[in-house]
Amino acid sequence: MFKIVSKRQLSPAITEMKVLAPRVAESALPGQFVIVRTDEFGERIPLTICDYDPEAGTVTIVTQTIGNSTAKINQLNEGDYFLDFAGPLGQPSDLVELFSSENGKRKTESGPRVLFVAGGVGTAPVYPQAKYLHDHGITPDVIIGAKTADLFTYVEEMKKVSNVYLCTDDGSAGFHGMVPALMEDLLVRQGKKYDHCVIIGPMIMMKFATQKAKEHNLPAVVSLNALMVDGTGMCGACRVTVGGKTRFTCVEGPEFDGWQVDFDEAMRRHSMYRNNPKNDPHTHPCTCLP
């Protein structure tokens, strides 16, 4: 049993929870995920790790209600318990690799120029990566996109570790437009140069943001939220095609070279159980996919 030590509502459908899981907190690195289960009848749900504190023994997760199981998670309160909280799973972000060989901090001048592109609930998992870079002497640029101003999350936290650029579909805050348009603005109009970009958000947003990055010859890493059952490599539900090869998101990902990902297949596979009676569409207000 894993206790929820704090809970914060980030938007009507999105909550942040800090969960007491000392072994996970001790081992976690940016880019990894956990599998959680609320109760005996619950699904095993993969969630990207949004922050971790080895000293307090806590791991932070952010969940958007998109179906029955995520609704169950968000109904839990401070003091309640997850029945299961297993991880950290998957490979750490490539950014970690960048520094593990350097033994410590890199100088800002010589460090890579990194752009993060975050969409919707994908903002929270960008945070530990931006923070990790900041802790290693690099201040990245972060684009955060949302439908409308009310739906922004993690902006204040992000501002402490990066240069934040906001955009909204309806123009209610920041740049008026979606993330690829703001990328274009930074790269062309403002003439910014990057060596590396990390894109995390809904699948459709990752597809178009990756296209934009590719147009500008900018390497792009994406974090795929594939369907999973065990999350440890046993079932293969999470397979995706990357560079023409089948890869397992849970053990080889969740981050992959965005240029190589077959997003259309990934989106199709992601919708496999959308019409299953157990996933009542009336409780699925998600509009992340067309």
Added chain:
Amino acid sequence: MNKIDRVKVREQDPKIRATNFEEVCLGYDREEALLEASRCLNCKRPRCVGACPVHIDIPGFIHALINEGEAAAATIISKDSSLPSVCGRVCPQETQCEGSCVLGIKSEPVAIGKLERYVGDWKIQHASQEPEHIERNGKKVAIIGSGPAGLACASDLAKWGYEVKVFEALHQLGGVLVYGIPEFRLPKEKIVAKEIEAVKRLGVEFVNDVIVGRTTTIDHLLDEEGFDAVFVGSGAGLPRFMGIEGENLNGVFSANEFLTRVNLMHAYDDRYDTPVFQAKKVVVVGGGNVAMDAVRTAKRLGAESVIVYRRSETELPARREEVHHAKEEGIEFRMLTNPVRVLGDEKGWVRGIECVEMELGEPDESGRRSPIEKKGSNFEIECDAVIMALGTSPNPLIKTTTKGLDTNRKGCLVADESGATTRPRVFAGGDAVTGAATVILAMGAGRRAAQAIHTSLQSE
């Protein structure tokens, strides 16, 4: 020679059982068990014992059952096996104990598996619920994985006084016994959970949700957490696919995924949240026990279900009883048939599978006649789901996170006969070492490793 025919075991009617998840085989009652036991000739040099991977004293327990009763029989089995109710149900007896029974030459072998099951189930019902008092020797062993290898290793070590902690990645204990083998073949609450409770009564501690290699590492367990030795029984690993066109269409699953959804996650039960794809017609590719489990599970979920296998029926690696049961339940067998691609509709969902007919050529390295494609014999089977039951390849997680642990060309952990790996204090056994095999072989490996750990730690 005795003149009694092998006592038939009672089973659920095929038509009824194909619509439920209750156990197929109902087992012997006392009278049936004693009658069947009386068929055993009590051979002076019993061939069955040598054919059993854990060398259970088979004539010994059978004659104890006749002369002294169930408790005495259970005691004899427990010297060599900690999971008799499981093994009595899932062992391939026809190629092991029963396959070498001398009665089998002229008539039918003694139903050793069914007798083992009878004794094991009796013990579950009559076991003391009190924890056993075993003096501890002050040494700690970590076991990775709570499947058959881990359980067997843990039981022996606990009996000898070790403090044993089992780390399990999933939320349930039992490994393949809970995620892989279906309820209708091996009941989870009635049998698996009870066998694990018996291991707990020996003082073994279990921790769920720990993925060794991620949550913690073998190095950490040995260097920081004070374990004197580690046994790796982490199981088979990643499901294999064929590498043919269309395998990532919606509606193509690994048998592991399909069975895990149904067995571990109870997707067939409306009270549970995990969904499973509701197919009308399922093609299962493969001929092993996992393929039989998948196809019979699909049938129970209401789909017309077909096995496609590239060799002929004689080469089917599944237990004979499973093939027989599958046929009784109305599973269609398409032998000498090999898929060449999965066909999809315009939305990317499976609409069929294109196969080619095969014929058998010369024996290959497995000793079985190798299947050869008949050119131009391609044909389609219409279906809306395809399940690949083609075995697994090793999970690289433990290897890549443990210093000094070698793997072979296939990626399996390298371990000697006793289970010793290339890393001191680290032992391994079961599918992690052999690749996908059977419950009883994994148990045997777990027990040998327990002995090796005992020997090496005693000498310190």
